[in-house]
Amino acid sequence: MHLLLLDSASLYWRAFHALPDTIVDPAGKPVNAVRGFFDTVARLIEARRPDRIVACWDDDWRPQWRVDLVPSYKAHRVVSGEAGVDSPASPHSEEMVPDTLGPQIPVIAELAQLLGIDVIGAPECEADDVISSLALRHANLQNTVDIASGDRDLVQLVHQRITMLYTGGTAKSRGGQPWVVLDPDGVRERFSVLPESYALMAVLRGDPSDGLPGVRGIGDKTAVALVTAFTDLASLLAAARAADTPPMTARIATAILDHEDLIRASLAVTTLTDRAAVVDLPRQQAISTTMAIQLGRDLRLSRSVDRVLQALASDGPHESRSR
Numbered sequence: 461m462h463l464l465l466l467d468s469a470s471l472y473w474r475a476f477h478a479l480p481d482t483i484v485d486p487a488g489k490p491v492n493a494v495r496g497f498f499d500t501v502a503r504l505i506e507a508r509r510p511d512r513i514v515a516c517w518d519d520d521w522r523p524q525w526r527v528d529l530v531p532s533y534k535a536h537r538v539v540s541g542e543a544g545v546d547s548p549a550s551p552h553s554e555e556m557v558p559d560t561l562g563p564q565i566p567v568i569a570e571l572a573q574l575l576g577i578d579v580i581g582a583p584e585c586e587a588d589d590v591i592s593s594l595a596l597r598h599a600n601l602q603n604t605v606d607i608a609s610g611d612r613d614l615v616q617l618v619h620q621r622i623t624m625l626y627t628g629g630t631a632k633s634r635g636g637q638p639w640v641v642l643d644p645d646g647v648r649e650r651f652s653v654l655p656e657s658y659a660l661m662a663v664l665r666g667d668p669s670d671g672l673p674g675v676r677g678i679g680d681k682t683a684v685a686l687v688t689a690f691t692d693l694a695s696l697l698a699a700a701r702a703a704d705t706p707p708m709t710a711r712i713a714t715a716i717l718d719h720e721d722l723i724r725a726s727l728a729v730t731t732l733t734d735r736a737a738v739v740d741l742p743r744q745q746a747i748s749t750t751m752a753i754q755l756g757r758d759l760r761l762s763r764s765v766d767r768v769l770q771a772l773a774s775d776g777p778h779e780s781r782s783r
Contacts, residue, residue, distance in 0.1 A: 463598050464510035465591045467609030468579075469518050472497045472568055474610055474627060476561045485759045493564040498571065498764045500608075500638065504625065505771035507637060508606050512744060515572045516590040519581030521555050529725040532671040571755055575768055576747035582736035588613055592732035593739050595622050608639065613662070613670075616732060618647050618655040626650075657687040660696070663726040664716075672726050675719045678712065686712070693727060747772065 475496025483492040505513070522534045539556045557565075569579045582590055591614060595605045599621040607614050610628035618624050624647075625639040640650070647655045665683035666674020678686070685707040690696040697720065699705050703713035716723065749769065756765030 461511045461603045462509070463594070463603055464504060464508060464513045464606045464608065465594055466501065466513065466515045467587050467591060467607065467611055467614065468515045469587055470609045470611050470627065471500055472565065475500065481560050489563065490560045491564060491759050491761060493561055494567050494571065494759060495761050495764050497568050498768055502764070502767040502771045503637065504608055505768065510606065512741070514578045514580055514594060514741070516587040517579055517581035518587045520584050521586060523584045523586065525584065526729045530672060530729050532673060533729060535671050571752065573745065574748040574752040574755060576745055576772065578742065578745070580739060582739045585736045588732055589736045590739050592617060593734045593736040596734055613730060613732065615642065615647050615651060616655050616658045618642055618644055620644070652684045653687055654691070657691050659727060659730045660693060661687045663723055663730055672730065673722065675715050675723065677715045682712065693723070
């Protein structure tokens with residue numbers, strides 16, 4: 461089986477910012493994120509020909525267990541006292557969500573399910589956790605997995621059976637698609653590290669998008685050099701204590717040892733495992749063609765819905781899954 465996992469929030473935020481809010485339904489309500497999300501899904505299906513698609517959902521966009529480890533985690537995205545709409549399962553989220561995006565998110569979930577796309581979340585888990593659990597489990601069963609996302613944290617999951625369709629940045633792939641196909645060699649080419657070293661590199665340099673502070677004095681180049689020489693935390697800390705193996709210097713060693721607790725906590729926040737172990741694929745649901753078409757008409761998005769339905773019905777050529 462070839463599984464396509466959608467990082468739903470990543471894709472609908474990207475769609476929302478890429479398309480104007482003048483794309484509206486008959487009542488004048490913006491549906492730009494809905495349109496962009498499903499246009500992207502159609503292109504993904506046409507290119508990759510998955511056997512099954514899962515829209516992975518943030519049931520908890522900022523899990524308390526991550527905040528307990530690193531209090532600054534996503535703190536810059538919080539609006540105190542205002543209820544954002546992050547997912548149908550967490551209507552009281554306090555994430556900053558634009559007024560014109562919030563109402564579109566439940567619509568995306570509803571339409572996805574009508575199109576036979578599973579919408580799956582897990583308690584106290586972000587979409588990344590759901591993606592990780594499903595990807596690791598199904599790759600271990602000798603299946604192939606595609607992950608569509610602009611979130612670089614998911615790079616760490618890439619290996620021979622797991623490919624990332626990276627939508628981050630503005631660059632397009634050589635095939636003209638709005639994503640770059642990343643296998644292990646592609647990760648090394650783009651990020652200068654092995655997939656399994658990405659999380660440690662991000663922790664050392666910091667990640668402002670997630671509120672991870674990093675280690676003062678360690679930037680991109682130094683972080684890459686360190687995880688290239690010392691590929692896991694144990695070897696990094698051993699080198700810091702010895703402080704005699706380049707590229708480890710006395711200054712860097714002091715900084716790492718002074719921030720050891722923070723590094724450990726940040727790595728626990730960033731490293732993706734099978735945390736959402738309760739998640740698995742339910743019995744595949746049938747496509748509700750008539751209802752999907754009607755909702756597409758109601759939203760004035762018939763063309764987008766039709767394209768997804770046509771892509772799902774097609775047996776045409778696809779991109780190589782081994783790229």
